[in-house]
Amino acid sequence: MIREITVILVGQQTPLRQALTALNEGGLGCVMLVDGDQRFVRVVTDGDLRRAILASDDLDQSLAGLAPVTPLTASEDTSAATARQVMNRAKVVHLPVVNADNRPVGLFHLPSMDAPILLSAPHMGQEERQLVAEAFETNWIAPVGPHVDAFEAELADLVGMDGAVALSSGTAAIHLALRLLDVGPGDTVFCSTLTFVASCNPILYQGASPVFIDSEPESWNMSPGALERGLTDSRKRGKLPKAVICVNIYGQSADYDAIGRICDAFDVPLIEDAAESLGATCGGKASGTFARFGIYSFNGNKIITTSGGGALVSNDLAALDRAKWLATQGRDPAAHYQHSEMAYNYRLSNVLAGIGLGQLRLLPARVEQRRAIFDRYRNGLHDVPGMDWMPEPNWSRSNRWLSVCTFDPDVVGLHPYAIMRQLQQHEIETRPVWKPMHMQPLFRDAPYYAHDEDHSVSDRLFLTGLCLPSGTGMVAADQDRVIAAIRKVLGA
Ligand SMILES: Cc1ncc(COP(=O)(O)O)c(C=O)c1O
Structure with a gap:
């Protein structure tokens, strides 16, 4: 996600001609201008260079002549999701990442970023x-x-x-x-x-x-x-x-x-x-x-x-x-x-x-696809300690609308909510299992019958369950990304 930037750092005395060559070699549509201390000054896009050439017709002039701009940067802990939001809002496709000393250490490049993976997006047919x-x-x-x-x-x-x-x-x-x-x-x-x-x-x-x-x-x-x-x-x-x-x-x-x-x-x-x-x-x-x-x-x-x-x-x-x-x-x-x-x-x-x-008319195919998505998750994560899956009794054939797993907090050490927040940083949308209605402020006075008088199954599912992205528009590589991200979050 964050690209190597060493090849596209340029100093203020760099001539336009050399900046154009660097931009061409970098292949990201921009170079990063730095001062004598290698601190970030601004992004210079191919459009900036084109306009500078048209204005002066002099390829040997230096980048120091470029008009100053208010720099837009991300920090090293900025998530991909936040970077995407910032770029969309500013209508730019480059977002330099700078360290605490304001030195460039990376670059978010919108066209090369993985698309967000949603929980269950609509999937149209022909x-x-x-x-x-x-x-x-x-x-x-x-x-x-x-x-x-x-x-x-x-x-x-x-x-x-x-x-x-x-x-x-x-x-x-x-x-x-x-x-x-x-x-x-x-x-x-x-x-x-x-x-x-x-x-x-x-x-x-x-x-x-x-x-x-x-x-x-x-x-x-x-x-x-x-x-x-x-x-x-x-x-x-x-x-x-x-x-x-x-x-x-x-x-x-x-x-x-x-x-x-x-x-x-x-x-x-x-x-x-x-x-x-x-x-x-x-x-x-x-x-x-x-x-x-x-x-x-x-x-x-x-x-x-x-x-x-x-x-x-x-x-x-x-x-x-x-x-x-x-x-x-x-x-x-x-x-x-x-x-x-x-x-x-x-x-x-x-x-x-x-x-x-x-x-x-697509329903039978969609059921098989959702079931295959569930199986792929279960197989890909079968060895993760403390992780389990929504059961399917022998009298039931689920459409596996959502693939739902549970995390044993004593083994995993993380609440599903924390896992959801971390997966969000990877632009992967998940959701905790429904908060039961008897726990909702709206229904605080409603009577409730637990499965056993002293054991509420739904309370436990809410505390441990997480719904994973399950849309049939996903491809195998998307699911592999989810599986890898879950492993990373859990250190598995
Ligand atoms: C269990 C359940 N019941 C009812 C509804 C209501 O359906 P709708 O959103 O079409 O009103 C939904 C979904 O939104 C649901 O998940």
Whole structure:
């Protein structure tokens, strides 16, 4: 990243001709001007030299005649990420690195720097652009149209449900599911604690109260034991929850055999938050299809994306019709815009559904690619002491949306947060495992059922887990860079 600079240091008495030769040999598009003590004066770019020649037409004049500039420099501990930010802000491609004595010791050269590696960047295929163009050509620029219809049909078909409703987000889908189940003020809704806040915010939209359920260690998803304890307590108090939202974290299904059985026994409807797990399976059946309502997200960071979007799936077609009606402002059947119920503007645009259609057709390939990314990490880091991986029970086939590892703090001596900060210096984006909802200030008063009464699995996962870059747009060399950086950070 930091280039050797000995060949491109030039003194103030150097003639333009010689500076041009040095610049040519350096191949970085600049030389560095230093004073008699070898202290940094300024960067001289090929543009600076060209302008000096045009102004005087004298190749033997010295660099001392160049106009002074305010020098922009980095220190020896400046990270690549910070250097990139400084250069982008200043609109320059060279950033000299100077030591404490202001002597040049290196150079950040933007075009030769490795690109940042992101956590889960969108990955477009060939067909999406053409499908979006089709929406433009036919002028279906609206939250209805043939792409929306086709997207819903193909999604329902792919996962094996009777119907799907395309929406503006996964959050909207959860909100509509709660509305369809008549969740309202005074109700409680059980929800997995180890998730993104979008799983449970809609509980608050409906004026209801969440109760959080811990994970179990086998899949990191909702603990059947904790769920059963919570439901038993609720029954004793004479008020069962109106719904259970079970989340499939990081692309892995929860244990629906057990969870479905428990919800049925207490006669509480289940919503499956499969925002992260489209393409995964549980016992061979598609993720998102185990509950009365399943939801998916097509946010930009998901395994497939519509840039932003979501879907509600169900075998209850009457409920899906009502969901569509609620998602389009709940118009009564009258031409004069009559409304009898509060509703929402939650439909997916036909333009974005075009992106979704192209992406949906890539889903099987994307699942295999994400799984291969996970395997490459696991193989490349198998010998690092104290490092472990998100498990995959034998009834589950995860889509490995994100590759997640854990670090035993007693062995590694570093919290994942510290590892994340150090990887950031290498322009590698990672994230700690979701902060559980029962630990969030927003939900400080919400009841919580841990896996064992004296052992919270999600607390431990939050303290030890780290999500690694998992986008399918990465190439093997990117992953090797991540693996090498992790080894360096851990001294392994
Ligand atoms: C588990 C989970 N549930 C719900 C959502 C909400 O999806 P969206 O961002 O499409 O609203 C997300 C993702 O953002 C998620 O990760």
